[in-house]
Amino acid sequence: MDESRGFLLKDSVNIFINHFWNNSKKITKKNITKNIFNIPKERTWLSCRLRQVAAREAVDMIKSVKEVFEWNKKTNRNKH
Numbered sequence: 001m002d003e004s005r006g007f008l009l010k011d012s013v014n015i016f017i018n019h020f021w022n023n024s025k026k027i028t029k030k031n032i033t034k035n036i037f038n039i040p041k042e043r044t045w046l047s048c049r050l051r052q053v054a055a056r057e058a059v060d061m062i063k064s065v066k067e068v069f070e071w072n073k074k075t076n077r078n079k080h
Contacts, residue, residue: 008045008046009046009050009053009054012046012050012051012054013054013057013058013061014058015039015054016036016039016054016055016057016058016059017058017061017062019036019039019058020058020059020062021062027059027062028059029056029059029060032052032055032056032059036055037051037052037055038051039051
């Protein structure tokens, strides 16, 4: 993959991360809808399939970060 395509995919993932992080509704890979896949459509040349990949990557990244936050909370509570 050339550098410009990877950069655009990364940007799309970041757009989804920002959208999902600020959304109070819990997002899972199963409940991502077509209108969510179209969020970065105006800003990228990526196909719908690649936008789906970017959205799912964003969901996984947010899930991992939130798990780390929860683990840190539990660990810090046990120290005191």
